[in-house]
Structure formats: C-alpha cells, structure tokens
Amino acid sequence: MTGLDSHTILYGVFGDPVRHSRSPLMLNRAFAEAGVNGAYAAFHVKPEGLSEAVAGIRALGFRGVNVTIPHKVEVMAHLDEIDEGARVIGAVNTIVNDGGKLTGYNTDGIGYARSLKEETGLSLRGCRVLLLGAGGAARGVAYALAKEGAASVCIANRTTSRADELAAAIAAFAPARGVALDEIAGLADDVDLVVNTTSAGMHPHVDELPADTSWVDGRHIASDLIYNPRTTRFLREAQERGARIHGGLGMFIYQGAYAFEYWTGLPAPVAAMRQVVEQSLTP
C-alpha cells in the first residue's frame, strides 16, 4: 500500500486459515475511498496464539479487528465487553478498541438483514421466516431477523436438537420454533422467506441441496448465505419455479460495512467495497 506513514491506524482479521480472506481487499478499498489513513492486513492466528494476539491489539493500538473461523467463540473470553447481539448469538466477528477497552460485536446477522432489505426491498416487519440450518451463521441471521420484527422464525436443521436450541435462544425476540427437515414442505403457505444458512451447495459441493426444497416457488423469497457460487443450486431451482432470489455476497459486504462504521464513525463506501470484491470473484 502507498500512503502508510506514522499516523496510519492498523486493522486486521484474525483467522486460521486466513489467506483466502477477501476482507483486506475490501476494507483497504473502503479506507482509500473514504480518505481514512488506515491499513488492514490478514493475520494467521492459531488457536494457541489467540490470547497473545488479542493482547497485541491493545499493545499495538489497533483500532479494530475482525475475527473469523475458528476464533469467533473463544475470543469472547479475552474481551472487556460484549454487545447484546453478540452475546445472544454466542460469537464475535468484530472488535472495537477504545483506548485499550475491547468490545466485541457480531455484524454477520445485521449485515445479512441490511443486504436483504437493500437488495430485495423486502420489509422484515411481519415477515414469516424459515431458516434451513442452525450453525454459527444461522444464529446471527435468526437474531437479526427477529430484532427486525419478523412475525415468526422457524428453524429446521439436520440435527434437530440444534434447531430447538437456537429457537429457544431467539424466542425472547420473536415467536420461534425448531422443526424437523422433513416437516418443511408442509410450511409452504406459512412462510415468506426461506434462507439456506447451511454449507450445502457451497463450492466444490455445488450439486448439494440443504433439504428437499422443491416446494419453494413464486410464493417465496429464496435466500442463501453462500456466495461461492454466486447462485447456488437451491437459488437457481427456486428461481426457475418463480421465487425471487437473494445471494450471500451482500451479507459479506455489509458485515464489513458495519465493522468499518463502528471503527471510523463514517458511512461505509459500500459500492466501492462491493466492486472490489466482485472483481476478485470474477474468474
């Protein structure tokens, strides 16, 4: 990068692995676009080094760090404060350093909700939601949709107990229940939005479906958190049956946009962020 000087404020992402991350590309473009003297790098932090890496945020005066797999849960033990959303979700993906006090946030779910609203125009207030999957990403999405005023959140997962457990955590914010994967076809008339939060269909397993979704059609918006491929089999087939579709790239962009906004207090230059990530995904 050009322009680094003795006033440059540092940022980064901690992960294991981390070399595939597009966050440095996206956030450095955001800093350049917004005229912020910042630099963002990827740090390969192993689990046994996490505690020292977090101490490094304080010692070196980083303003902020993103945390990715496998550190999103474990990092919480090393922070001074955890935002309500991150506490309910049980994971942190963004750390803000205020003069040595570290606060953990989770911007995945709110990033998803912002992307869904901006890209589909859907009003989430009163929306009836079916989530397929109950893993880490599902937790953020379920919380954000519940906070946005969803009328109901049904959660179906291969391991049903995890769906029930997530529904119980979300029930304080919206009517929520866990259902078995083989019950979902019966919900066709009772849901508006169907979200694949599982990894089924992600590259290289592009022919996988999260469940039998052959009933998703023009009554529904079909949404997938996966952005590689940009259009999963689930989305493609739902679109062929008349559903409106929404892919996962916007979630990635907006989780980074929220992090940028928490760190700098400036509106994120979302169009530039999206452009540089899209460019990097083009073969």
Ligand code: NAP
């Ligand atoms: P995770 O915590 O490992 O959870 C995986 C979920 O997928 C679990 O509910 C699991 O069910 C289910 N699952 C896995 N393989 C399946 C299959 N073949 N059939 C049915 N269900 C299956 O993973 P995660 O962190 O939540 O990530 C999930 C997906 O979201 C990934 O594809 C990831 O790339 C995507 N994601 C996207 C963004 C973004 O910015 N767009 C951000 C985060 C995650 P069991 O509980 O039964 O194992």
